[in-house]
Amino acid sequence: MKEDIRQGQVETTGWCWLEGLWENEGRRKEGSSDASGQFGYSVRVSPQMANRIVDSARSILNKFIPDIYIYTDHMKGINSGKSPGFGLSLVAETTNGTFLSAELASNPQGQGAAVLPEDLGRNCAKLLLEEIYRGGCVDSTNQSLALLLMTLGQQDVSKVLLGPLSPYTIEFLRHLKSFFQIMFKIETKPCGEELKGGDKVLMTCVGVGFSNLSKTLK
Numbered sequence: 001m002k003e004d005i006r007q008g009q010v011e012t013t014g015w016c017w018l019e020g021l022w023e024n025e026g027r028r029k030e031g032s033s034d035a036s037g038q039f040g041y042s043v044r045v046s047p048q049m050a051n052r053i054v055d056s057a058r059s060i061l062n063k064f065i066p067d068i069y070i071y072t073d074h075m076k077g078i079n080s081g082k083s084p085g086f087g088l089s090l091v092a093e094t095t096n097g098t099f100l101s102a103e104l105a106s107n108p109q110g111q112g113a114a115v116l117p118e119d120l121g122r123n124c125a126k127l128l129l130e131e132i133y134r135g136g137c138v139d140s141t142n143q144s145l146a147l148l149l150m151t152l153g154q155q156d157v158s159k160v161l162l163g164p165l166s167p168y169t170i171e172f173l174r175h176l177k178s179f180f181q182i183m184f185k186i187e188t189k190p191c192g193e194e195l196k197g198g199d200k201v202l203m204t205c206v207g208v209g210f211s212n213l214s215k216t217l218k
Contacts, residue, residue, distance in 0.1 A: 038091055039071040040121070044084035047074040049117045053088050056121030060129070061090075083109055088121055090128040100139040102127035134163030135197040144172040151182050153207035160203050161189070180208050 040053040050072035061068050070090075087105030094100070104124040106115045131139045138146045143162055147169070150158040162169075176182050182205055189200040 038069070038089065039073055040086070040088045041073045041075070042086040043075045043080045044082075045086055047072070049086045050074055052117035053086060053121040053124075056118040057088060057090065057125040060122055060125035064129075085109070086117060086120070088124040090124055092128060092132055096137075098137050100128070100131040100135075101141065102131055102139075131163075133197040136163035136200055137161050139163075140166045140169070143169040147172065147176065147184070147203065147205075150203070150205050151176050151180055151207060152210040155207055155209040157204060157206055162201050162203055164198055165201060182206075182208065 038057075040050040040057070042050040042053075054070045054072060057070060058068060070088075085106045085108065087103065089101070089103045091099055091101045102124055104120050104127065106120060107113065134140060136143075137160055140163060143166060146160050146162070150160060165173075173184060176184075185204040187202040187204070189202055191197055191199055
């Protein structure tokens with residue numbers, strides 16, 4: 001569920017589970033990373049803010065890859081809402097088709113300290129580099145989503161290679177055990193020639209075969 005809350009208005013979008021099965025072939029390989037699909041955005045502020053974010057992010061990322069393209073998107077007018085701000089979304093794609101992402105946005109108006117566009121751009125670029133170092137087939141933000149899909153999948157073995165588990169993911173595993181009585185087998189995979197960066201963990205479980213909200217879990 002995602003909510004876009006702005007001053008004076010609330011826009012909500014979400015998803016629902018339809019009857020069907022999630023086909024899981026397992027993700028156990030990772031590859032080297034390259035930049036893909038990145039953009040800086042600004043809303044109800046000077047369009048130059050987005051350019052400043054991009055320049056500061058490129059000052060970090062261009063040390064590793066010279067041909068990085070970060071697009072800018074400036075929203076104005078009625079569709080821009082009532083909350084000024086800016087942010088940056090960065091995505092890296094590995095040679096095996098895995099996407100690792102990092103995103104930062106300025107603090108809402110009147111909440112927290114003001115953020116400079118240059119600081120936000122550099123910090124977001126460093127977060128992306130950290131995700132690449134952590135590695136795995138899913139970035140740290142979406143580790144819990146991958147584990148949830150494995151839990152709800154077919155009554156068969158599912159495996160996924162992750163980077164170091166985040167504190168949120170560790171707590172999420174406890175919730176999966178409480179709700180579905182599912183325990184994952186966790187194997188540590190030290191970094192080496194095939195697994196560069198930080199140490200990895202191979203997560204294995206047998207799904208519960210969940211297919212419809214109206215059906216009782218067996």
